[in-house]
Amino acid sequence: MTLNILRIDASVRREGSVSRELNDKVIDRFAAAGDVAVTKRDLITPLPLIDETWIGATFTDPEDRTDEQTRALELSDDLIAELQAADTLVIGLPIYNFAIPSGLKAWIDLVSRRGVTFRYTESGPVGLLTGKRAIVTVASGGTEVGSDIDFATGYLRHALAFIGITDVLFVKADRLAIDAEATLKAAEAAVAELPLAA
Template sequence: MSRVLVIESSARKEGSVSRQLTADFIGQWQAANPQDQIQVRDLAVEQVPHLDIDLLSGWMKPADQQNEVEKAAAARSNLLTDELLAADVLVLAAPMYNFAIPSTLKSWLDHVLRAGVTFKYTETGPQGLLTGKRAYVLTARGGVYSGSAMDHQEPYLRQALAFVGIHDVTFIHAEGLNMGAEFLEKGLAQAREQLAKVA
């Protein structure tokens, strides 16, 4: 049995293509792997604050020296990190906002990319501690940006995931969604064709 952690980051509840892709992924995965556990964390519903002084202070102090706000911030980070540590498969649903990922997803990453927990520093540089996990990134893009210098989404997420040791990463892009009906239909069809091969 595998544990699948799905992170939703679209700010839209209705008409969200990334949410449609997530629903397709979950349905296909459950059909092929009925014994697996799937957990969904929706960052639009359960918002994760941006990295701030309280969280940084909480990380830097022993538990008995933290104030109540720092304890709450550290506990939130611990919860999110524990979910990631427990997962065998990570699914990131990431619409492209202004050529990059939503700030909500960046906030989640800031809570779980933690020295000594998900990566460590060594004499030869940082080393990821989450080896053996797989990741799938489902993106929705108004234009066509794959391989373009304007794509600050895939390169960043690849680097962030590799930094914590997740190198088996598959990107599934639904592109051209705002370029007319033909591009929309083609983009969705291509993404769903790739999704069908995943489970």
């Protein structure tokens, strides 16, 4: 059975990116264990920010949307289709200035759609993309994952849960500026121990 992986790279660096290198290792681990199909979404190519037209389109029933509103949602539809088709997400998360990169925030905005990836109920929002898991490779120079100044991992965990993805594992290569060798060694060991099945 093929494992469908959606790989998301959020680093603004093509070369020398620890999160990209760790994503490679995660993919290699799954590929060595069985058949995988990988869809790549590289956020180094900027995504558009949501705007008034986009918001208006999401709050308009599909049959009532104008041509402009339909066009405004085309990329969002494509990104959501990638998510829907995936069994596992592999997300590279560099921490920039204590938070997630702007490209990853733009992606989250575009895939968080009322009635498509989440819905509101009397007891609160319910995510619609259930039965998936995410493996997040985190890289930071000085921000320790889980510390008071880490505003990235908690936010991403919450954003994924909001759309229904609650099985989230973090592989951390944090505080690289302090002890890169030990940090990378620990991260690679964590990749080697990742469970192959959700």
